[in-house]
Amino acid sequence: MNDFVTLIYVVTSIILVVSSIIVFITYREVKKVLNERISAAKKINSEGSTVKYHKTFFTLVNNNTSNSMLEDLILAIFLHSSTFIGVQPKKPSLQH
Amino acid sequence: MEHNKMRKKIWIKGLIWLLFSVIGSLLPFFINSSYLSLEKKVFFVDIFGEGGLFLVSTTLCLVSMGELMGIDYKDNIRIKSITILFVFCSILIIIFTTISYIFTLQHPLDKEILIKLAHWLFFVSAFFSTLSILFTEWAEILNSQGISL
Numbered sequence: 001m002n003d004f005v006t007l008i009y010v011v012t013s014i015i016l017v018v019s020s021i022i023v024f025i026t027y028r029e030v031k032k033v034l035n036e037r038i039s040a041a042k043k044i045n046s047e048g049s050t051v052k053y054h055k056t057f058f059t060l061v062n063n064n065t066s067n068s069m070l071e072d073l074i075l076a077i078f079l080h081s082s083t084f085i086g087v088q089p090k091k092p093s094l095q096h
Numbered sequence: 097m098e099h100n101k102m103r104k105k106i107w108i109k110g111l112i113w114l115l116f117s118v119i120g121s122l123l124p125f126f127i128n129s130s131y132l133s134l135e136k137k138v139f140f141v142d143i144f145g146e147g148g149l150f151l152v153s154t155t156l157c158l159v160s161m162g163e164l165m166g167i168d169y170k171d172n173i174r175i176k177s178i179t180i181l182f183v184f185c186s187i188l189i190i191i192f193t194t195i196s197y198i199f200t201l202q203h204p205l206d207k208e209i210l211i212k213l214a215h216w217l218f219f220v221s222a223f224f225s226t227l228s229i230l231f232t233e234w235a236e237i238l239n240s241q242g243i244s245l
Contacts, residue, residue: 002209004195004199005209005213008192008196008213008216008217009213009216011188011192012189012192012216012217012220015185015188015189015220015224016220016223016224018185019182019185019224019227019228020227022178022181022231023227023230023231026178026231026234027230027234030102030234030237030238031102034102
């Protein structure tokens, strides 16, 4: 009887310690991942994904044939897709 | 989801669990002790002598185990492994509480030891089930955000 009680005390103490450590580590990692996402999203919103994407856009256009219809088409796709994913880009100028 | 919102959601879930499950399950014991105290001095043996705490502990662990088993892993191996570990621990605690309950009914001479054990097992199951509930909530948040650890 006493051995059984001792076994219960030992095993349950181990369970408590291990589960507390696991939950604490999980919480820290969840917090870290979420914070990274938030800071990345803030960075995109403040600097403007516009800058990054427009750079890509103009590089793409400059490296290919300079076709105004193509530019308009790509720009329209970009604006629509960025609106769809929740980014609010400034309307870029096509003067380059 | 912002970290503050996540923390608030988890706090609310934890508090609801503590209030309505852990403390709520002790309500019959509180009422019984109040009723007995009107007539005589109340001892722990009078309230917990029949092994009621073991039953409450078993229920708490079973409920949290049910919550754990309802987690959608979405191919997240880490969440799956932790869930399996927690379910295994829950089963261990349930086995201990059930055997202790049988001991309480079959061996009245060992009641002093068993009441101490009942308090310990209740603390363990309450703490562990709260951790399981919190973990379930995190897993749900991770799944909803599409984050894999």
